[in-house]
Amino acid sequence: MGNWKPREFGPTNEEIFESNLEYAEQQNDFERKKLETLNQMAEDDPDLEEDDVFEEYRKKRLEELKVQSSRPRFGSLLEIGRPDFEVQVTRAPKDVIVLIHLYQDHIPESVILNRLLTEIAPRHPYVKFIKIVANKCIENYLDIDVPGLLFYKNGDLLDKIIPAAPVFGGKHMTKDTVEFVLAMKLIIDMEFDEDPRIKLKQFNMSTKKKAGKKNEDESDSDENEDREYTNTQMFRYKH
Numbered sequence: 001m002g003n004w005k006p007r008e009f010g011p012t013n014e015e016i017f018e019s020n021l022e023y024a025e026q027q028n029d030f031e032r033k034k035l036e037t038l039n040q041m042a043e044d045d046p047d048l049e050e051d052d053v054f055e056e057y058r059k060k061r062l063e064e065l066k067v068q069s070s071r072p073r074f075g076s077l078l079e080i081g082r083p084d085f086e087v088q089v090t091r092a093p094k095d096v097i098v099l100i101h102l103y104q105d106h107i108p109e110s111v112i113l114n115r116l117l118t119e120i121a122p123r124h125p126y127v128k129f130i131k132i133v134a135n136k137c138i139e140n141y142l143d144i145d146v147p148g149l150l151f152y153k154n155g156d157l158l159d160k161i162i163p164a165a166p167v168f169g170g171k172h173m174t175k176d177t178v179e180f181v182l183a184m185k186l187i188i189d190m191e192f193d194e195d196p197r198i199k200l201k202q203f204n205m206s207t208k209k210k211a212g213k214k215n216e217d218e219s220d221s222d223e224n225e226d227r228e229y230t231n232t233q234m235f236r237y238k239h
Contacts, residue, residue: 109165
């Protein structure tokens with residue numbers, strides 16, 4: 001009858017859900033942005049300066065940048081000898097991961113991996129990349145375990161991949177397959193949508209099938225054994 005003020009209704013559950021969803025999406029969007037991108041966004045939209053979420057992530061990026069600027073940087077594949085191991089590996093800067101490639105020049109996979117690591121090292125300057133002739137680092141090191149990778153941190157053996165060639169894709173290994181495995185091992189900070197070794201494996205199988213058509217009499221048993229070996233070895237260290 002007009003004796004009471006109209007009731008003020010609060011937001012519905014659906015409106016609350018939509019608001020929370022929008023907030024979460026905004027957080028995810030800011031989280032993926034680098035500091036320079038966030039600064040540019042603030043220039044384009046001054047209202048963002050009043051956004052607590054935006055400012056929180058911009059401050060977070062600034063702090064991360066300060067931490068990164070104080071970390072040791074490397075950016076190349078360093079050749080060392082056994083006498084250098086103590087200084088270059090055991091006494092490496094605190095919390096720095098040292099990747100050691102045990103190689104031999106007469107093993108093709110070692111030569112390929114050295115070339116790829118030379119390309120990869122500048123992309124990950126906070127990891128110390130080192131190479132050393134295998135039997136000069138570890139006495140009586142077997143050629144069947146070359147190439148091999150050792151990972152050290154704070155003077156301790158953190159992890160290893162021995163032998164490494166089958167894990168990376170053998171003679172067909174690429175920069176992507178090597179970086180993927182290193183990322184899975186948490187040696188480098190990278191994200192992949194899928195395992196690049198899957199496409200490499202499919203390519204290898206396709207190549208073998210084509211070769212098999214030319215040598216049907218002798219290839220069937222060899223192909224089955226080789227495929228089984230590839231499946232076992234390439235994905236041995238996937239997780």
